[in-house]
Amino acid sequence: MARTSLQCRECKKEYPSTFKYICDECFGPLDVKYDFPTITKDTFTNRENTYWRYFELLPIEDKKNIVSIDAGFTPLTKAENLGKALGLNNLYIKNDSVNPTYSFKDRPAGVAISKAKEFGLTAVGCASTGNLASATAAHAAKGGFACHVFAPSNIEMPKIAQALSYGANYIAVDGTYDDANRIAAQIGDSKGIGIVNINMRSHYVEGSKTLGYEVAEQLDWQVPDQLIVPVGSGAMLNAICKGFEELQTVNLLDDVSNMHMIAAQPHGCAPVVDAFKKNSKEVIPVESPDTVAKSLAIGDPGDGRYVLKRLAQYNGFAEECNNQEILDAIILLAKTEGIFTEPAGGVSISVLQKMVEQGKIDKNDKVVCYVTGNGLKATESIMSILKKPETMKAEISEIAAVVG
Secondary structure: OOOEEEEEOOOOOEEEOOOOOEOOOOOOEEEEEEOOOOOOHHHHOOOOOOHHHHHHHOOOOOHHHOOOOOOOOOOEEEOHHHHHHHOOOEEEEEEHHHOOOOEOOHHHHHHHHHHHHHHOOOEEEEEOOOHHHHHHHHHHHHHOOEEEEEEEOOOOHHHHHHHHHOOOEEEEEOOOHHHHHHHHHHHHHHHOOEEOOOOOHHHHHHHHOHHHHHHHHHOOOOOOOEEEEEOOOOHHHHHHHHHHHHHHHOOOOOOOOOOEEEEEEEOOOOHHHHHHHOOOOOOOOOOOOOOOOHHHOOOOOOOHHHHHHHHHHOOOEEEEEOHHHHHHHHHHHHHHHOOOEOHHHHHHHHHHHHHHHOOOOOOOOEEEEEEOEEHHHOHHHHHOOOOOOOOOOOOHHHHHOOOO
């Protein structure tokens, strides 16, 4: 008997777990619903240090269908230096920049492609702002799938190089992410391709909830007071909330209702922040995103209104930051904690700073800030605020003069 089914997020109609993502009745999104077994903290003892350690809480029926590149169980770093700079005593960085393809996208991509294998599909793909392209292509290579990536033509070259290296058919769309997403959806449905973040989305988002599982386990099954999450589509923030709620359901956590969710977006593509500050339930799309944080440049966030619901549910906030603040935050994190993040991570750190300045985070709160991608993916934008080293002659006297 299957451990999982699908349930409409809106009307609650249930379906068997199949290659399906939209409700027939109300066209709402479908979420995975579980029949959880008995789980204790000891269940995960001596398990592999990847997110697949939580197999019983993930939507794959048979372990033989797992497609793994050993992602997950990334460091939760006690950020004492950055905490001191910001006046926080219990600041932690969840550092997903060290995943195999250098972003958190290895989590949802891995779950979706494992489910594609379980469904018997032969081709997968994604619409991407860059990081998901690499994660999907890498897992497709591991699993033996044909892979088709649809992405805006202006994303960072290191991300394009990654996806191409894994063997993806890379379609650079002359347009925005939303244009690429629309094309991917139509082609995926017409050709029977598993587009991980569209027609595989119900299972895809389940990978991101492991960012909640891991933080809880790494904090010895404690619930953080504050969580700062970068928001593009909004799926990750919603999934992290789902992860904490499921841990409460299986009695691994106490009441999670007192945690605070903080949505972080870049100026130039902050439709969720705009809606939050207007106290609106409607997220108005940004037609032409303009931000250095290209991985968050999703003008029409698919889960935007659900993020607003989560912020209301968990007494949260939403804030934005501009390009200069993002780049400054990248350098601050690097210089204090030795963690080099891409602009999306800079958005998290910058919004963390603003929350402290606005008095929304107490100095003794247990704070988790999610850093979701590696700085090596966006060196051009980061170098724009750094001084390029001068080339010096290979002479001791000349070089010694500049060494303190």
